[in-house]
Amino acid sequence: MxxxxxxxxxxxxxxxxxxxxxxxxxxxxxxxxxxxxxxxxxxxxxxxxxxxxxxxxxxxxxxxxxxxxxxxxxxxxxxxxxxxxxxxxxxxxxxxxxxxxxxxxxxxxxxxxxxxxVRVCDLLGGALTETVPSYYAIGVTTPENAAEIAVEKVAQGYRRLQIKIGGRPVEYDIETLTKVYEAIGTDAQIVADGNRGMLSKDVVLFSRACKDIPMAIEQACNSITELVSIRPQLAHPIYIDENSEDLSVVIEAAGKRLCDGFGLKLSRLGGISKLRTARDICAAQNIPHTCDDSWGGDIIAAACVHMGATVTAKLNEGVWIAEPYIDGHYDEDKPIKVEGGSIKVPTGPGLGVTxxxxxxxxxxxxx
Ligand SMILES: [Mg+2]
Structure with a gap:
């Protein structure tokens, strides 16, 4: 062929x-x-x-x-x-x-x-689950609105929420996470994601002010150097997302324990082949991670779900797909969608999407 x-x-x-x-x-x-x-x-x-x-x-x-x-x-x-x-x-x-x-x-x-x-997940070693957990990302918004959305998403079944922070005075971010935690408690795992937009001093202030909130802080600063420099001053575990640009960064960050978790993205690493390797590196080092992509339709969503289905449960931080934020599907017969906070693994051969x-x-x- x-x-x-x-x-x-x-x-x-x-x-x-x-x-x-x-x-x-x-x-x-x-x-x-x-x-x-x-x-x-x-x-x-x-x-x-x-x-x-x-x-x-x-x-x-x-x-x-x-x-x-x-x-x-x-x-x-x-x-x-x-x-x-x-x-x-x-x-x-x-x-x-x-x-x-x-x-x-x-x-x-x-x-x-x-x-x-056969399905892609089975080529990757076999699905450990037929329903992968997803998580919902709440954009930068007011503390009240973030808390309202958080309650709504927990009620829909999400067990992990990512709250976007940064790009504004840190007091708003502190108030936002405080209000979200007051609203949902430990009903969902909380991750505060700065998308590289915060100064290291503000991340320290944020973490210390929110020290009683059980959460992880994801990629708050622009570089790994900044993240590593403030890590001893933080009250929270840190995850690397945008900085995991390729496999060599994942290998170094995992090997030197520069972070406590990763947001891994298929397209950033170079596809299923590369993410499969990153998955195995994380498993060897006991590091939790997501299997995401930044955005896209049913095809990239299916690829993320197949990958996520092969991650051992204790390290599986979920699969984010853009479906809740966009209308329509490429494949209306077998759409990839989040239902009750999780996503069914497609059943057809390959990605299972036509x-x-x-x-x-x-x-x-x-x-
Ligand atoms: Mg992120």
Missing amino acids: RIAEIHIHKIDLPVKNGPYVMSGSEVHALDSTVVQIVTDSGLIGYGEVCPLGSNYQPQHALGARAALCELAPSLIQQEPLKIQVLNHLMDSVLEGHNYAKAAIDIALWDLLGKHHD PNPDKLGPAVHSF
Whole structure:
């Protein structure tokens, strides 16, 4: 079996009840890229990458499509089931741009599963659960509103809430977490996520003022250096998210115990192949982590869910998908969605998602 065609689609995903507010940005709509790999046997694999705007990380949507156009010609006529070989090939053609390579890698895993008639989670060692926990991210908002949403989400079944902080005087963040904790107590695990937007002095003030709130603080400062420098002064465990740019960072941070947990993202690391390795590194070091992506539709959501289903329960911090924040699905028959705070693992072969061609629209680039 050989790769016969590659098609790249651009899909607009408006944010429902937006904007989605983080410390450094407001997000009103997302620009997702879907990759379709067509083989000479007729099998089709799907991948997706959807950077969270252009200032969340170095990745951006136009960069993803440009990098995919750079990669695609080399992949035509290659054997799609040799995923590792094709990952090496991609690295030889283009330096970096893990996020674009992730879309190809995901599509190759989808093809491998379809070829063998098994699910991606089973290719990854087998699902430990058929229902993975999700978590809800509450954007930067007033203390009262955050507490109200927290109560609503706990009632819906969420057992982990991420509260966005930063980008404003730290007193508001202290009040926000205080109000949220007063409202939900220990009914859900709480994580305060600064999305790199806070000064180290404010993180110290925040943690000390909230010392009685059981929570983790995620990626509050811009760099690992800042996080490590203030860690002895904090009352809370810290998680690294945006700084886990590639496997080498995860290996170093896990090996040196620079953090207590990770927010791991498929596209940032380079796809399912790389996240599988990160999962195993975290298991070896007993470090909890999520299996997320920044945004996107059913394809990237399915990939995250398959991955999350293979993480041992004590280390599984959940799978975040964008579905609660966007309207519609690529596959209305087998949509990936959060219900009661968790997500069912798709049942079909591969990713278990078959996008409706009308939802993808015409390809913007074809090879
Ligand atoms: Mg985060």
